Amino acid sequence: MSGAANAGVGGAKSGGTAVRGGSPRPGEGPRVVALGGGHGLYASLSALRRVTGELTAVVTVADDGGSSGRLRRELGVVPPGDLRMALAALCGDDEWGRTWSEVVQHRFLSEGELHGHAVGNLLIVALWEKLGDTVAGLDWLGRLLGAHGRVLPMSSVPLDIAAEVELDGEVSTVRGQVACALTPGRVQAISLVPEDPPACPEAVRAVLDAEWVVFGPGSWFTSVLPHLKVPQLAEALHTTRARRLVTLNLAPQAGETDDFSPQQHLEVLCRHAPGLEIDVVLADTGVVDDPDGLEKAVTGMGGRLVLADVAVPDGSPRHDPRRLASVLNEIFHEKR
Known part of the structure; x- marks a missing residue:
C-alpha cells in the first residue's frame, strides 16, 4: 500500500490529544x-484510538453466523462482520465518524433476503469483489470512514473453530464459532480448520513492527485465542520485540468461560501458547476477588499486574473507552 494511501487510512479529521476525546x-x-x-x-479499539495514531487491529475470521455467515456461505468470502465492527470502532467522535459508524453498523429489517444484513458487511464484500484484494478493500473502507487505524484479517482464508467440549464427564468436538459459543458444555481447548491456515502477511508485519501487542478483552476461545493457532501469526507473536498486554474480561462468556476466574483465563492462554511471555495484565479492580492469586499467576508468566477502574460506572460489564484509554496511556508511557 502506498504512503499516500496509508496516510488516508489514518484519516484523522481533527487534532486533539489522546484520552481527552x-x-x-x-x-x-x-x-x-x-x-x-x-x-x-x-471496546479495545474504542479506547486505543484515543491513545495512539499508530493502531492496527488484527481480527479473527471464523464467524459462521448471521449476516457474515450468510455472505461466507453464498460468496465464499472471509466473514466480514468482525472486520466491520473493528472499522466502526475506529471511527472518530466528530459528526463524520459518528454517522459512518452508525451506517456501517446498520442492519436491514425486512421480510426478504436483506433482513439482518449489516450495511458495512455488504460494502466490504462489494469492495472485495471490485478490487480482488481483501486488505485493499478494508483500507478503502477505512479511508471512507476516516478510521483512526488499520483493520486486517488474521488469515487470508475463512476459518472454522473446532472446540473440545466437556459435558457430564465426556469430551466431544464442536465445530463452528456459533456452536462453540452456544455449547452447554465447558470448552477445554480450540483448534482451527484448516489446521495450518495462511496468515495475512500485513498482519504478521504489523505484529513484528509493533511496540505493544494487546490481547483481549473478548470471547476468550472464539475471539482471542484463535490468533495463536495461525502458525505464522503465532510465531510473530512469540518473536516480536513488542511488549504484550492482556486486558481481562469484566464478566464470564456464557458457554465459553462460565465460572472462570481471571487466573483461569491466563492458564488457558498459556496452554494455547506455551512460552508466550506477557508483560502486563490489566484487570478491573471490581471483578478481581483474589488479587494476590492473580498477581502470582501474572508474575509466573513474567509480567506485572495492573488493577484499575476501567468499567463503565453503571455497573454493567462493559469497558469505559475513556477510562480504559487513560489507563492504557499510562501503561504505554510507563506511568503505571
Whole structure:
C-alpha cells in the first residue's frame, strides 16, 4: 500500500490529544496491534484510538453466523462482520465518524433476503469483489470512514473453530464459532480448520513492527485465542520485540468461560501458547476477588499486574473507552 494511501487510512479529521476525546494523528503514539474480534475488540479499539495514531487491529475470521455467515456461505468470502465492527470502532467522535459508524453498523429489517444484513458487511464484500484484494478493500473502507487505524484479517482464508467440549464427564468436538459459543458444555481447548491456515502477511508485519501487542478483552476461545493457532501469526507473536498486554474480561462468556476466574483465563492462554511471555495484565479492580492469586499467576508468566477502574460506572460489564484509554496511556508511557 502506498504512503499516500496509508496516510488516508489514518484519516484523522481533527487534532486533539489522546484520552481527552480526540484521536492522535498518524505518527503520534506507540505502534500498537490489537487482537480479537466482536464486541471485545470494539471496546479495545474504542479506547486505543484515543491513545495512539499508530493502531492496527488484527481480527479473527471464523464467524459462521448471521449476516457474515450468510455472505461466507453464498460468496465464499472471509466473514466480514468482525472486520466491520473493528472499522466502526475506529471511527472518530466528530459528526463524520459518528454517522459512518452508525451506517456501517446498520442492519436491514425486512421480510426478504436483506433482513439482518449489516450495511458495512455488504460494502466490504462489494469492495472485495471490485478490487480482488481483501486488505485493499478494508483500507478503502477505512479511508471512507476516516478510521483512526488499520483493520486486517488474521488469515487470508475463512476459518472454522473446532472446540473440545466437556459435558457430564465426556469430551466431544464442536465445530463452528456459533456452536462453540452456544455449547452447554465447558470448552477445554480450540483448534482451527484448516489446521495450518495462511496468515495475512500485513498482519504478521504489523505484529513484528509493533511496540505493544494487546490481547483481549473478548470471547476468550472464539475471539482471542484463535490468533495463536495461525502458525505464522503465532510465531510473530512469540518473536516480536513488542511488549504484550492482556486486558481481562469484566464478566464470564456464557458457554465459553462460565465460572472462570481471571487466573483461569491466563492458564488457558498459556496452554494455547506455551512460552508466550506477557508483560502486563490489566484487570478491573471490581471483578478481581483474589488479587494476590492473580498477581502470582501474572508474575509466573513474567509480567506485572495492573488493577484499575476501567468499567463503565453503571455497573454493567462493559469497558469505559475513556477510562480504559487513560489507563492504557499510562501503561504505554510507563506511568503505571
